[in-house]
Amino acid sequence: MAKPTLKYLRPVILGALWLGVLVYMVWAGISVCRARRVRQVRSLEIEVVDSTSQGYLVTGRQVRSWIAQSGIGTIGTAVGEVDLHAIERLIARNGFVERVVAYVSDPGVLHVKIAPREPLLRLLTDGMNAYVTSAGYVFAAPRASSLYVPVVTGSYRPPFPTDYVGDARDYLDERLRQCDERIAELERSKIPVYRREQTYENEYRMIRRERLRRRWWKGESAGAFDKRVEQLREKKAQARRTWRYRTRVIRDELERIDRQQEAELRKQKKLEKSYEDFMKLLTFVETVEEDDFWRSEVVQIAAYTTPSGALEVELTPRSGSYTILFGRLEEVDRKFDKLLRFYRNGLSTLGWDTYRVIDIRYDNQVVCKK
The missing domain is CATH 1.10.287 (Helix Hairpins)
Incomplete structure (x- = not known):
């Protein structure tokens, strides 16, 4: 008779244990909710995660001002009543914010972590004043931002309106x-x-x-x-x-x-051609930025659209008072190699202020004008 008793006793014990675990989880959840309703936010910490050394797009002081002006309750508000999603939406609506997370830790500290987008260049062409990432995401330059990135000027018109915010491909x-x-x-x-x-x-x-x-x-x-x-x-x-x-x-x-x-x-x-030229421009700037010499040598990039519709660029160097006519963004490495050889074998001997224009648009030759 003992074996049947043990056979039915084991499921009863397991069921009782699982019931106890369930009761504990419900009690813990209720306790946490009750504690969140009672505990208040004591401080606000804002962390701007910037993986670059280019400067900053937004500061913690600016974010605090946004939250204060929005009227969203933070310090002194019960933890359970803080609208974390509203805070995230408020900050994420700025195009230069790639990711934002808001949460409250146990001591009653409201944390807001912001990851800004990493711009590759700044467009100052034909009414544009926007930053662009290497993936082609465009956003307006925020006020009081301090960011050191290459600036593209000229009459070039990108394939999107001047007030556009978002992915250029979209x-x-x-x-x-x-x-x-x-x-x-x-x-x-x-x-x-x-x-x-x-x-x-x-x-x-x-x-x-x-x-x-x-x-x-x-x-x-x-x-x-x-x-x-x-x-x-x-x-x-x-x-x-x-x-x-x-x-x-x-x-x-x-x-x-x-x-x-x-x-x-x-x-x-x-x-399609306009977008292709736009992506070529981004790739060109990346090429310049990845090379230590050209990153320090190229001071400014001017982009123009020719009457035939092709995109061409001109470079302003640091080493002299001349303009480099780079032309279309094709065979970029070959053109830079040709220009570097002319630097070493020509300008270093003739003088950096000998010419006013250096034209490297043509195959196997460098045309100079005084």
Whole structure:
């Protein structure tokens, strides 16, 4: 009899243990919630995580000002009533903030950790005043920011509006999607035109098929029959003229729609080319920044769009009062190697102020102007 008793006793003991664990977890949760309702936030600590030595985009003092102006309760507010998500949304709405986390630790300290984006360059072209990351994320330069990054000036127009904040690829994809929708809309507009064309074709075909027979049973004379034949000929001739005119109108309308679709396709290609040039510019700046010599030598980058639509850059060096015409952002390493050889074998002998313009746009040669 002892074995059956042990058989049923083990599940009872395990069930009691699990019930005890469950009761404890519920009690602990209730205790924590009660403690959070009673305990208040005693201090606010803001940490701006900056992995670069370029300067800063935002300071803890600025973040404190944002939170204070928002009216979100912090110090003196019960821990359970602090709207952590509202604090994170308030800070994250600034485009230069990549990540923000807000939480309260046990002593009643409200922590706000902010990771700003790491800009690669600053665009000061054609009304732009924005920072851009190496991945192509664009955000407006915040006030009172102190950041040392390469500055790109000139008349270059990037593939997004001056007030745009976000990933440049997202903006491009949205524009391409709009073009696709427009092309599809234009394609749908052809349907009623095709239907009209088919209707006109059927009407003309029916007239062409009309035939006349002499009405012997009505005593129709030959002259009367010839007259009806002439009338039918005139009717068919008129129908043919009308059909040709309508066909020409239909063709012109379809060609007009085709031209609109081709314009949208050209717009898409232009957008893709503009984005490609933009990413080439970012890659070019990365190349300059990764090289110790060129990072210290290149003081300013000026970008321009040529009449043909190509992107070209000019460089302002630190070593002399001349301008380097770099040209298109193609074969960048080869051009820099050529320029470096000219530095060592030419300017170091002739003098750094000998020329006013150094042009390295052409293959296997350096053209200089005084």
